[in-house]
Amino acid sequence: MAMGMPVRRRHLIIQLKRLRNEAGLSQDEAWKLVGWSRAKLQRLEAGDFQRVKAGDIMALCQIYNADKAVAEELIQIARDSRKETPWWFQYKDVLPGTFIGLEAEATLIQDYAIALIPGLLQTRDYTAALMNTSTDVPKQEVRQRLEIRAERQRSVLDREQPPMLMTVIDEAAVRRQIGGPETMREQIQHLIELSERPSVDIQVLPFSAGAHAAAGIPFTILGFDGANAAGSVVYLETHKDGFYLDSDTEIARHRLIFSRTQGSAMSVEDSRDFLERLNS
Template sequence: MATGMPVRRRHLIIQLKRLRKQAGLTQDEAWKLLGWSRAKLQRFEAGDFQRVKAGDIMALCRIYSADEAVAEELIQIAQDSRKEVPWWIQYKDVLPGAFISLEAEATLIQDYNIALIPGLFQTRDYMTALMRSSAEIHTNSEVQQRLEVRIERQKSVLDREQPPMVMAVVDEAAIRRAIGGTETMKEQVQHLIDLSRRPRIDIQVLPFSAGAHAAAGIPFTLLGFDGTDAAGSVVYLETHKDGFYLDSDHEIARHRLIFSRTQGSAMSVEDSRDFLERLVA
């Protein structure tokens, strides 16, 4: 991916690659069908461009037999890319799809959570309890549909052939809050213990005793795509209803520093596991 690639462009490229693979086409087959040069499609899928033509997106979606709603979303991104926009964007029109697709491609995920267990680590019963308490979910079918999406999301990240490095700092408040009751939380805590034993997952608990700390405020997730450098990374700020993406070098560097300092305030990975094991003993 190109250095400093804006969030929407990255989302666009990920989706187009996915559609090509679903259509069973190689790059060579695709550029020949389009009448493009090989270099044009290669540059396109590498994100090596300044502006995106809506006509090019339409042509790609046509040969990939993309769903109409997906095609409309991607064409809209192409059209918007030709306008002057702020360096930050509220992407409620592509949520949660954008976050899920970006997360599934990330090689490094750094997550800070205050009140809840991180979504990647939630058990089915924990998720169900959260959804049943939501004012925005009204039927059992809605609950089941969202559960399946979240479980597939977890598998696509944690169980893929080359999983990302996941570093999570979880506030003690999220561990202590009895979502779904005692048994549900006991199962949830045990799940955290099991996950913490995986080689590419680090879970640290931020104890109440840490007092004031660098990350006090809004939960956030850092997604890295090109190693651990700031270039090519994205910050996602979670809010109650919508979310915000930040992709400037300044904001990425600032949130990396916040996360690093918060890790320093938290228990070590080993001490965090011991703390969790005492809770389920």
């Protein structure tokens, strides 16, 4: 799989930790052996970097006695990180962590939304209405953020090989009048049109479904290798940023939750009919 830097960076970090553990070294032992400061190795293993030197990765692979093929792969990732600048990097001051980069590399996106339409599916006017009422978005940043959102949508939905996007949207989100009736009418029509794409499945979870597996907690599963849990991450959004779950257990659990929530929702076809009736 061809991966851009955000996902490859995750892979790099995971592999370096694995190699250190297999070598039987603690962080303190490793940074002393390689001649670094404790903080440098801690930052590296925490993923707190945008660029990494190939020489640093080579040095770690040597003290970890890494297999030649593994070492070459990790060194190449480091070299690539010095050259590649994804589109979203210029907006790093106003983007939610690494989520945008991960989303742009995903091959499968499974999204459960409650109160609002998911960002990838929002129209410009809908997004503007949200931002104009937000206490966290300065007025002078609204236009920039709208441009970012539009670029984000294009980079995911309109790329040559778009990811499979499977979204379950609570009925509350499509009934909530964000921006007024005309804005919502346009937004719902946009959902209808997107649902006709072969790579987009949109299901509405009706009020009549009652209690359901997701239990009112929104989440997004980003898959980078089909149904393989090892190539996935669960993102739980918080007020300012969000956090990630990447253990096989959590990924499998959230995929089960998503599958059962899909079962409680209307089918893709019935959801499209529901949205059309809502807009009539």
